[in-house]
Amino acid sequence: MFEPVVGLLVNAATGLAAWPLLVLLGIYAGLTHLTGLDRRPLDRLLGMVHTLAGFQHGRAVRVLDRHGAGPYRPDGIRREVGWLAVHSVAGPACLILLAAFPAAADVIWNVRVVEPDRPISLTFTLSLLALMIAGWMTASYLHTAQARLAHLMLGCEPSLAERVRELTESRAAAVDTLAAELRRIERDLHDGAQARLIAMRMSLGMIKGEKDPDRMRELAGEAWESAGQALADLRHVVRGIHPPVLADRGLAGAIQATALLCPVPVEVDIVLPARPAAPVESAMYFAAAEALTNVAKHSGAGQAWVRLRHSAGMLRLTVGDDGRGGADPARGTGLDGIRSRLSAFDGRLKLDSPPEGSTELTMELPCVL
Amino acid sequence: MRVVIAEDLALLRDGLVRLLSAHGFQVVEAVDNGPSLLMALLRHRPDVAVIDVRLPPTFTDEGLQTALEARRRLPGLPVLILSQYVEQLYARELLSDRSGGVGYLLKDRVGDVEQFVEAVRRVAAGGTAMDAEVISQLLTRRVRDEPLGALTPKEREVLSMMAEGLSNAAIAARLFVTDKAIGKHTNNIFAKLGLPPSEDQNRRVMAVLAYLEAEPG
Numbered sequence: 001m002f003e004p005v006v007g008l009l010v011n012a013a014t015g016l017a018a019w020p021l022l023v024l025l026g027i028y029a030g031l032t033h034l035t036g037l038d039r040r041p042l043d044r045l046l047g048m049v050h051t052l053a054g055f056q057h058g059r060a061v062r063v064l065d066r067h068g069a070g071p072y073r074p075d076g077i078r079r080e081v082g083w084l085a086v087h088s089v090a091g092p093a094c095l096i097l098l099a100a101f102p103a104a105a106d107v108i109w110n111v112r113v114v115e116p117d118r119p120i121s122l123t124f125t126l127s128l129l130a131l132m133i134a135g136w137m138t139a140s141y142l143h144t145a146q147a148r149l150a151h152l153m154l155g156c157e158p159s160l161a162e163r164v165r166e167l168t169e170s171r172a173a174a175v176d177t178l179a180a181e182l183r184r185i186e187r188d189l190h191d192g193a194q195a196r197l198i199a200m201r202m203s204l205g206m207i208k209g210e211k212d213p214d215r216m217r218e219l220a221g222e223a224w225e226s227a228g229q230a231l232a233d234l235r236h237v238v239r240g241i242h243p244p245v246l247a248d249r250g251l252a253g254a255i256q257a258t259a260l261l262c263p264v265p266v267e268v269d270i271v272l273p274a275r276p277a278a279p280v281e282s283a284m285y286f287a288a289a290e291a292l293t294n295v296a297k298h299s300g301a302g303q304a305w306v307r308l309r310h311s312a313g314m315l316r317l318t319v320g321d322d323g324r325g326g327a328d329p330a331r332g333t334g335l336d337g338i339r340s341r342l343s344a345f346d347g348r349l350k351l352d353s354p355p356e357g358s359t360e361l362t363m364e365l366p367c368v369l
Numbered sequence: 370m371r372v373v374i375a376e377d378l379a380l381l382r383d384g385l386v387r388l389l390s391a392h393g394f395q396v397v398e399a400v401d402n403g404p405s406l407l408m409a410l411l412r413h414r415p416d417v418a419v420i421d422v423r424l425p426p427t428f429t430d431e432g433l434q435t436a437l438e439a440r441r442r443l444p445g446l447p448v449l450i451l452s453q454y455v456e457q458l459y460a461r462e463l464l465s466d467r468s469g470g471v472g473y474l475l476k477d478r479v480g481d482v483e484q485f486v487e488a489v490r491r492v493a494a495g496g497t498a499m500d501a502e503v504i505s506q507l508l509t510r511r512v513r514d515e516p517l518g519a520l521t522p523k524e525r526e527v528l529s530m531m532a533e534g535l536s537n538a539a540i541a542a543r544l545f546v547t548d549k550a551i552g553k554h555t556n557n558i559f560a561k562l563g564l565p566p567s568e569d570q571n572r573r574v575m576a577v578l579a580y581l582e583a584e585p586g
Contacts, residue, residue: 244454
């Protein structure tokens, strides 16, 4: 019953908070543009706007009961700033509007005092009651209206056509990834285990026709050697398809095992309430493994960290390092690989890697636990 | 020497039974799943158990879990884990109770009969037998933290062979130096790792554990 009023209070508070944010944003945008100031403070402010917009959007979705629309994905920071400007006025204004009702009640109360000989009648009680009802209705109407406004302006529910295009793209990426994977496995088996087995069969065939015991022993040794290498090759292929430790221990264990092998020390922090579905686990594991390989190969870092959490229907993996930064998805296929793996599950990859700064890779997958 | 075997593939189980019997081991029971393994281990208290890491009913690391559980109940029960792949994580878990008598080998190694039987005996005697692949995974890391960082490259090489379970004589043979030279290295290693003089076997286990647990840097 008090939800609309509380909601309006929160909106007013965030609306007021928007004022200093907008002013700072204006100043820093101007400075950055005119004097070529470091972009980082501006980026931090924009990050705050984004967080605020995400928060308000989340509330709007709850108020309008539009769950299932997918995670918050704004079209761009311009839209968010635009919304913030509107919200900074609309938020407090709605509360002021609502404040009219207690004010009106106050007036009625005073009328009673001014004309004390008028009987405290039914009309008096009724007008106060009517005011209360009207106030409550207005509050809930304003509350919904604000939610609608946020929902409209932050416009994160993509049109059906857009969604179809997105899904078509991710499906194509998934099929491509799968085909490439199968080609790789075929090639690995062909050049590895298969070739070793052929060599082994050759050695054994030669033993069959051999008379000299020393030569036979030598050939048996070669066959034995080939069998061992075939096993090693198969092990390598299996690890690439589905690492056994992932099946045994789930994401937490598998990522820990991978972190142990990383030449850079990795701090692993994983909290999951349950095991995600196997395909999601696999996609997330390979993304993490690829990210750690990148850290080891390119970052020159002294410390790395992996963080995995599940919240609000989203699996979120962060892999960071204190290395030299400047990672560029345009170069190298590692990041592309992660992206296409994740896109098959409607997941996303975000890269934050300023030159000479620490790198952080955030991977998100929608996932119900 | 009494041994319990756990392996779910009949072909390999029979092979192991034959191989160990031929080398003077008495196979008291050969099982094909985790729960039976735990019962067999508690009932027979064998001198050593040879266990496949992946067993029914879960077909995950049931063998390892069962071995760890059995060692919780019977501290120091010697177990040799066989696996199609090795994970350093598992090696650490096996060694973490610091009581020795553990082995962790790739299944391929069974093909090298002499060395495999030697490894089973070593584990039964309370030693360690870590697969060369576990060790080679470790060698790719840089070591930052004390006291392992204080070891010379030669001492680290000797330590890695100790982790495989080699005796001083075997290490000496591999490095083409005298036993005495290796003895000097091992004493230096024990001193630098702060391991007090005690039974040699136990100190070796502790040193290997320090090696496996070292954080890369």
